Amino acid sequence: MPREPQILACSGLLYPPADYPAAWNGAQAWQAMQLSGARSPKFCLIATATGDAKEYIDAVLPIARKRGAGEASHLTLFPQPNVPDVRAHLLAQDVIFVSGGSVVNLLAVWRAHRLDEIMRECWEAGVVLAGQSAGSVCWHLGGVTDSFSNALDPITNGLGFLPFSNGVHDDLGDQPRRTRYRSLVADGSLPAGYATEDGVALHYVGIEFREAIGCCDGRRAWHVAPDGAGGYAEETITPRQWTPPL
Numbered sequence: 001m002p003r004e005p006q007i008l009a010c011s012g013l014l015y016p017p018a019d020y021p022a023a024w025n026g027a028q029a030w031q032a033m034q035l036s037g038a039r040s041p042k043f044c045l046i047a048t049a050t051g052d053a054k055e056y057i058d059a060v061l062p063i064a065r066k067r068g069a070g071e072a073s074h075l076t077l078f079p080q081p082n083v084p085d086v087r088a089h090l091l092a093q094d095v096i097f098v099s100g101g102s103v104v105n106l107l108a109v110w111r112a113h114r115l116d117e118i119m120r121e122c123w124e125a126g127v128v129l130a131g132q133s134a135g136s137v138c139w140h141l142g143g144v145t146d147s148f149s150n151a152l153d154p155i156t157n158g159l160g161f162l163p164f165s166n167g168v169h170d171d172l173g174d175q176p177r178r179t180r181y182r183s184l185v186a187d188g189s190l191p192a193g194y195a196t197e198d199g200v201a202l203h204y205v206g207i208e209f210r211e212a213i214g215c216c217d218g219r220r221a222w223h224v225a226p227d228g229a230g231g232y233a234e235e236t237i238t239p240r241q242w243t244p245p246l
Contacts, residue, residue, distance in 0.1 A: 003126025008032045010201035011168045012132030026063035027215035030244045032095045032130035040070030041094035049101025049134040052076040087118050095128045098135030104147035133168050140166035144181045152180040154189045167195030185224050186232040192225035214239030
């Protein structure tokens with residue numbers, strides 16, 4: 001039976017709460033695997049946004065296995081793909097999980113390797129596409145990025161599978177991404193979209209936003225749209241808490 005296209009767009013946890021259980025490490029990868037419906041899911045990590053950093057790959061794959069992946073693989077593109085048939089490998093997965101890092105570099109390298117086309121094919125075939133930070137923004141029309149500098153520039157050439165903009169690490173306090181994202185939506189540089197505080201993910205089915213999913217208490221998602229008067233309007237979305245068993 002064909003599976004519905006799904007995307008889980010996550011902020012990740014830059015700074016976990018002090019009481020965050022170590023047993024919940026990899027909770028968002030676990031959520032993505034649960035959404036796949038596979039009993040022993042095939043999980044592929046793509047860390048292009050980190051430059052295929054070995055230390056990142058070596059850290060994440062054991063967590064994916066611990067979280068229930070039947071097979072945990074990775075795709076690297078530097079200096080060349082590490083699998084002989086990239087398309088076949090990715091279409092065989094239940095979950096493709098994309099790391100954080102530089103979304104600008106990710107998009108450029110993916111397009112050079114035609115991964116943008118392959119990812120759309122995987123999505124339409126029902127492979128769950130997921131990722132954190134850069135691995136969240138990439139599926140949308142655009143968002144805010146520090147890929148160029150700490151000034152936080154708009155990016156408007158995302159893959160566009162989802163017809164929204166995306167803000168990540170959208171926490172209150174001293175997180176400048178929150179203010180920057182809203183200013184870009186207000187002035188029309190970015191279209192309306194969804195933002196997530198750390199530990200929150202956006203679950204889309206097809207191109208529809210279905211719900212926000214959380215892995216720690218007190219974090220939220222937001223719908224942000226222009227208000228028609230040069231500002232913005234925002235709506236709070238309370239996530240459903242969904243964490244791995246301890």
